Amino acid sequence: MSRVQLALNVSDINEAIAFYSKMFNTEPAKVREGYANFAIADPPLKLVLIENSVAERLNHLGIEVESTDEVAEATNRFDQIGLMTDVEEQTTCCYAVQDKVWVRDPDDARWEVYTVIADSVDFGSAPVDGGDACCATSSPVESVSLTAKPGCC
Numbered sequence: 001m002s003r004v005q006l007a008l009n010v011s012d013i014n015e016a017i018a019f020y021s022k023m024f025n026t027e028p029a030k031v032r033e034g035y036a037n038f039a040i041a042d043p044p045l046k047l048v049l050i051e052n053s054v055a056e057r058l059n060h061l062g063i064e065v066e067s068t069d070e071v072a073e074a075t076n077r078f079d080q081i082g083l084m085t086d087v088e089e090q091t092t093c094c095y096a097v098q099d100k101v102w103v104r105d106p107d108d109a110r111w112e113v114y115t116v117i118a119d120s121v122d123f124g125s126a127p128v129d130g131g132d133a134c135c136a137t138s139s140p141v142e143s144v145s146l147t148a149k150p151g152c153c
Helices: 013-024 068-080
Strands: 003-010 030-032 035-040 045-051 058-064 086-093 096-104 110-119
Touching: 003 013, 013 035, 013 045, 045 058, 068 096, 068 110
Parallel strands: 003 045, 058 110
Antiparallel strands: 003 058, 030 035, 035 045, 086 096, 096 110
């Protein structure tokens, strides 16, 4: 089952967890310091909350898929239709080891297609551009493999 992911920056993780638990009538699937995620069945949604002080509420958008093969299929499709991609393999982010591909929409919103390979006790590496937001990147997305470069969310 695929589902859309919405990753939000929140100012207070505990308040956000309480609100979204009530709103979606479900408890978080994972809670760590400054981080929580919900695997919501109805509507099918992966809601990620990241506590940090940036002004932007939207951290990033995503589509969670079931396998690395599906990430590769998305990457091939994006490449074939001319979208610039940024591939991350075996990267640790958001307390999980993931394979993923990133694209940006015309207004620079970041979208990832990803699969979770394993759980992790670590949040992941610092953002690649030194920014405050998880998964922050200030440079244009390029078509490269980042297997040797750690990523985040």
